[in-house]
Amino acid sequence: MATADQVKALVKSHADGDDTRFYSVALQVAAGAARNGHGRFAQELKDLVDSLRQGSGRTGAKGRLVAVAQPRGELAQLLTVSYPELVLADMALSPDVMNRLERVILEQRQAGKLHSFGFQPVRRLLLTGAPGTGKTMSAKVLAGELRLPLFVIRLDGLITKFMGETAAKLRLVFDALSETRGVYLFDEVDALAGERANGNDVGEIRRVLNSFLQFLEGHSSESLLIAATNHPQLLDRAMFRRFDTVIEYPLPDSAVARRVIKNRLATVEVTRLNWAKIDHAAAGLSQGEVTIAAELAAKDAILTGGGPVTTAALCQALEARKPDRTS
Numbered sequence: 612m613a614t615a616d617q618v619k620a621l622v623k624s625h626a627d628g629d630d631t632r633f634y635s636v637a638l639q640v641a642a643g644a645a646r647n648g649h650g651r652f653a654q655e656l657k658d659l660v661d662s663l664r665q666g667s668g669r670t671g672a673k674g675r676l677v678a679v680a681q682p683r684g685e686l687a688q689l690l691t692v693s694y695p696e697l698v699l700a701d702m703a704l705s706p707d708v709m710n711r712l713e714r715v716i717l718e719q720r721q722a723g724k725l726h727s728f729g730f731q732p733v734r735r736l737l738l739t740g741a742p743g744t745g746k747t748m749s750a751k752v753l754a755g756e757l758r759l760p761l762f763v764i765r766l767d768g769l770i771t772k773f774m775g776e777t778a779a780k781l782r783l784v785f786d787a788l789s790e791t792r793g794v795y796l797f798d799e800v801d802a803l804a805g806e807r808a809n810g811n812d813v814g815e816i817r818r819v820l821n822s823f824l825q826f827l828e829g830h831s832s833e834s835l836l837i838a839a840t841n842h843p844q845l846l847d848r849a850m851f852r853r854f855d856t857v858i859e860y861p862l863p864d865s866a867v868a869r870r871v872i873k874n875r876l877a878t879v880e881v882t883r884l885n886w887a888k889i890d891h892a893a894a895g896l897s898q899g900e901v902t903i904a905a906e907l908a909a910k911d912a913i914l915t916g917g918g919p920v921t922t923a924a925l926c927q928a929l930e931a932r933k934p935d936r937t938s
């Protein structure tokens with residue numbers, strides 16, 4: 612059954628209008644009930660959370676509309692598929708990035724309406740920003756929100772593995788993109804920049820880049836194509852022009868970092884936190900680093916049985932993630 616802290620967390624997240632946290636704590640209560648032999652209650656609670664999330668229109672794969680797609684044969688070597696259940700509310704983002712992702716979801720959901728007036732929904736996105744700011748997670752969220760499979764193509768791996776044949780392999784991927792509706796993430800797209808050749812043939816990279824640009828331009832299917840990079844400065848200008856939208860992911864400000872921490876600590880006991888100190892310790896870290904630090908502090912508290920997560924423990928974990936401390 613729910614602990615006193617879980618009940619408090621439920622009430623607090625309800626008051627804050629924080630659905631993600633509310634559902635997360637409710638599922639924690641269900642898990643605890645299952646462990647204590649209250650299987651029926653646990654299942655009912657889990658079903659209730661699932662149906663509420665579905666009803667809010669922000670659920671992931673439940674009631675998924677697309678058939679399960681599994682790349683076969685040669686294609687299986689080129690991309691991986693998953694069916695993410697993440698939703699936008701799982702992310703902590705600046706209002707600008709959040710609005711822009713909401714807009715992509717809206718245009719994709721209303722694609723039929725746009726088509727009937729002769730317009731196309733946004734279908735080519737370029738995501739740029741430092742590691743750990745949520746570019747890959749955004750691709751998962753878009754797949755989750757649109758109830759589509761997510762296909763990931765690692766361009767650097769493709770080039771290294773198929774040097775000389777990469778353009779032909781890319782064609783296979785773009786054929787799949789036309790045939791099977793999905794979200795297709797081309798990760799590390801800067802691998803197509805000549806500067807990144809790293810011993811690979813620059814002329815070959817150029818040819819692959821030209822093929823990629825052509826395929827990109829010709830992309831008119833219902834799939835959503837996303838390219839992501841940590842190094843936008845390496846990309847050819849011609850590349851930027853081919854995308855409908857470029858979304859830049861900044862490092863989190865303190866409001867965003869606080870949200871990451873609150874979400875990660877939603878299920879554990881926490882002392883009254885000194886947010887000014889935590890803001891200072893989290894400054895300059897990505898959402899990914901803040902997540903790791905919050906998880907570490909939470910797990911330490913659980914494993915040592917030393918009581919609630921404190922400001923000091925959290926700050927120590929955050930400071931340890933700073934680049935000069937981790938390298």
Ligand SMILES: Nc1ncnc2c1ncn2[C@@H]1O[C@H](COP(=O)(O)OP(=O)(O)OP(=O)(O)O)[C@@H](O)[C@H]1O
Nearest residue numbers: 702703704742743744745746747748841898899902
């Ligand atoms: N905006 C965010 N909100 C909540 N959690 C986040 C966010 N961004 C990152 N995270 C956490 O950090 C992890 C890694 O993030 P992600 O892989 O999306 O970063 P990325 O920008 O794609 O980095 P890279 O460029 O290294 O691939 C996520 O799985 C998630 O746990």
